[in-house]
Amino acid sequence: MVLNVPPSAETQSPLSNLLTLVAKEHLGEVPAIIISTLISHGRLTAKEISRRSKVPIKLVKTTLVSLIQLNCMLYWVDKDKVEYQFQDTGLFVFLHSGEIITHIKNKYDEECCEIIQNLIQLGNIKVSDYLKSFDDETRYSRSLKLSQLFGDGWIKILQPHDFNPLEDVWNKIYHETTKNVPRSATLSEVKRVAEIKELSKEKLSHLLENLPKDLYTTVDGMKGLNPKLSIGFNFKRFEKFLRSKALIALCESRVGRLSAEVYKVVLEILEKQSPDPKPYINEIDGIINTPEEKQSIFEQIENKLIDNKSLTAKIHDIVKKLPQTIDLNNSILTHNFVKPATIKKRVVSFSEIERTIKKPKIKMEDNEAIIEMDEDDNDYHTPTNGDGNTNLVIQHLKLLAFSTKIPFIMEIGNGSFTVPYNKLNDIVKEYTYDELIKKSLGVDSLRILRCIRSLKLVDEKTVSNSVLLKEKVVRNEIYKLIQLNVIEIQEIPRSNDRAASKTFFAFRYKNHSNYQFLRNSLIHNISSILHNIEDFKFQHKSLLEKCQREDVKGNEQELLLESELRILNQLQSREINNIGKLNRLLSLLEIFN
Amino acid sequence: MSLSTKANELHSKMTEHSSDTLFKEDELMSFIGTSSASDLLQYTQELLNNNLIKILKQGDALMFQAIATNEANKISNMAEDEAMIYSYIESSGREGIWTKTIKAKTNLHQHIVMRCLKSLENQRYIKSIKSVKHPTRKIYMLYNLQPSIDVTGGPWFTDSELDSEFIDSLTTVIWRFIANKTYPSAFQSPSQNINPLQASYPHNYTGYVDINNIMDFIISSKITNIELAPNDIRSLCDVLVYEDKLESIESADQYKATWQSIVDGGFVNIDNDQEFSIFNNKSENVIDEEEDDLVYFDSWVLH
Structure with a gap:
C-alpha cells in the first residue's frame, strides 16, 4: 500500500506545508500524513486518525509513540479515551538542529555537542539508559557534561505533564479547585471565580516550575544526574539564545559594534535566568483576557526575577567576562574631541592622560568606578582615568542605556544592570520589520510606512505633504504596501448612500496582523526552499543513489565520470546556498514567532 | 480731474496713513472739520466718482479706504x-x-x-x-x-511641481551635518586615535543639533537661495526621521543621526565573516544562486 501526504497538507496553511515537509524529510511519509491529519482536524483518537488518514491503525499507533518520543505529539487521557494533539516543538528543533549543534560546539566542546545531538535524535531518554551505552571512562565524563548542560538549562528534566496539552492540565486543575471552593452566601460568584483562578494559577506554576526531588545522586563520590530521570533537549533555552542574538544585532545597528560586544556579555550573563520568550501562561485560553493584563503579568514575571537578583548583571562580572580580544580603547570620545587631522598636537594618548590626571578615580560605595568628566579640559579626548577598561565598559553600558530611544539595558543602582526583555521584544520586532520593508520595498515605502504609523490614521494627501514625495509616487508605494498587507485602508463615507465617488480613504497601520502576515510569508519562503532542495535532488536521484552504493562510497573519484562529479559538486554548493538562505529566514522567523 | 479743495484735503489726509487703513465716517468728518453728514457725503461722492476712494462694509458699519492717485488714474483710463x-x-x-x-x-x-x-x-x-x-x-x-x-x-515646489531633487539634496546635507555632530568620526578616514570599529560620544554628550543650528548651517553655507522657515526645516527633519536616518531627542527638541544610517551609507566597514543580520546585510552579501533557487518575499501573497 502506497501512502502519500495529502495535497491539503501543502495548501491548508503555510505552517502546515512547512511542518509536513520537515516531518517527511526527517521522519518519513507516515508521520507526515498523521501530522497533516491532526493539523486539519485538531485532536483525534488513534482510531479517528486511522480512519481519516487511511493509515492502518497498527501503524498509526507505532508512529504515535515515536512522535510522542520526539516531542511532536501530546496526549490526553480522558476517561477511557486517549486523544492525540500535534505539537510543533519537535519539528522546530529539527529545523534549528544545525544551529543548535554549532552553538553548543562553539560554547562548550565536542562531547557536549554530541550529547545534544543524541538528545535531538532520540527526543527523550532516561539518564541511565543513555549512560549505559558508554564505557566507564566515557560514562564518567558524559555524566559530568550532562550535569553541566542541565545546570546551564540546555537539558530539561521531563515530567508527565510535558506530554499533556497544557490547556487540559489547566482545565483539570481549575475543575479540581472549583470543587474545593464551595459556594457560600458571603462570597459573590465573581469573587469566587477570581479566587479559583488565582489558586489554579498558583497550582499550575507550582506544577510546571518545580523540579522533581532527588535531582542528583552521588555514586562513588561523584555527583551526577539521577539515573532514573528522563531528559530531553530544552528548546526554550535555545529560544532565549535566539532572542539574545536578535537583540545584539539590533544593538549593533543602533549603537555600534563595540557596544554590541559589551551587550553580548551582559546578555550571556542573564540569558539562562531571563524570562521565557513564550511564557506558558500565554498558551492557555482564558487566563489572560486583555492586552493590559498580559502586559502586567509579563512585567510581574520580569520584576520578580529582578527582585531576587537573578536578572541583574554586575559591572565587575561584565568586565571579567569581556573577551580579551575586544579592544575598547578610543571608542568613547568626549565632545571636546578635536579632529586629529587638523590639530594633531592636541590629541593626547591614553597613557599620557593617566599620567596627567592627578585626581584618583572616584569610588562609589560598592567600589565601582565612575567617570569624572572635566568640562574645562580641552586637551583630552578619551574619558579614561584609572582602570581604563572598567571605565570604558561603564561608558558603553551607559550608551546602551541612554544613547538611543531603545532601553537596551537599565541601571538599577549599585553598578547593577538589567535588561527589560519585555519592552525590547516589541521594539526588536518593529525595527526588524522596518528594515525588511526598507530592504525589500525601498526607502520611500519605509518613509510612508513610518509616517502612517506616527500619524495613526491619514489620507493620501496628508501623507504626501508629510513625506515630501510626489502624489504619484505616494500612490504607487501605498499600493505596494497594501498589497503586502502592511497597511490597511479605512473607508470614510461622506454621503448616506456611501457613494464610492464621494468616499474618502484613509490608511492605518496595525502591527499584530502585519507580523502574522509576515510570519506566513517567511514560512512560505522556507517551505519553498525545502521544496527546491527536494526537487533538485529528485532530478538527480539516480546519481545520488549511485553515490550511496557501498562500492562507490569513498571511491567516487575513480568510479564516477567527470561530468557526474561536476554535477555532484554543483548539487552540493546549491544545497549549501539554499541551507544558508534557509537559516537566514529562520533567524527572521524566530523574531516574529 | 478737478477736485474741490475740501475733497482734495480729505484725500490727502487719508493717504497720509498706510494704504490699507480703513476709516470710519466720523474720522473722515474730523479730517475736514465738519459735523454735517451731508457735507461729507458730497465730498466722498466726489472722490468716489474720481476712483479715489473705495467703500467697504465691515459688519454693519461703512468704511472708507483711500486709493492712490496714480492707481486711480490707471483705473480711470x-x-x-x-x-x-x-x-x-x-x-x-x-x-x-x-x-x-x-x-x-x-x-x-x-x-x-x-x-x-x-x-x-x-x-x-x-x-x-x-x-x-x-x-x-x-x-x-x-x-x-x-x-x-x-x-x-511653499519652498518645495518649483513651477508648481514638487522639487524632489531639491528636497533630496537638502535632506542629504542636513543628515550629513547632523551625523557629523552625532558621531565623532563618521566621515573621517581611519586614524590611530580612533577605534576603527566604533567611536561614539559619551552618553551625556550635549552637542546634538536643534532646528536653529540647522537653519544657521544652511544660511551660513549658502546651500540654497530659497528662504526657508524653521517649520520647513522641521518637515525635512521629519522626513529623515521617517526614513530612520534621524532620531529625535524629545526632551531637548534636538536631533541625532542613527548609527544604522551611517551603516547604510557605506561609511562603516562590515566584515564578511560577521554573522548575518538583516541590519548589516548589504546587497553584495546576497547568496549567489541560480535562477531556480530564488524565493521571493511576496510569493505567498501571489501564491
Missing part, C-alpha cells in the same frame, strides 16, 4: 469692463482668481473677459499664475503681488 475685472482681481489679493470665477461674478461674456484680461496683462497690470492645488486652472492676480504659499505650495 481703463474701459469699464476692464476696471470691473481689475477690481475683482485686486480684491482676490495674493490668492489670485480663476477666470471662471471672474466670468461668474462679472456676468460678462467669455470673449469680453478674455479680451479684458489680455489687455490688462499686456499693460502689466495683472499676471497669470499656476496654482499647486489646481494645476489646470488659469488664475490671475495683480502684477506686483507675490502668490501666497497656498498657491505656490
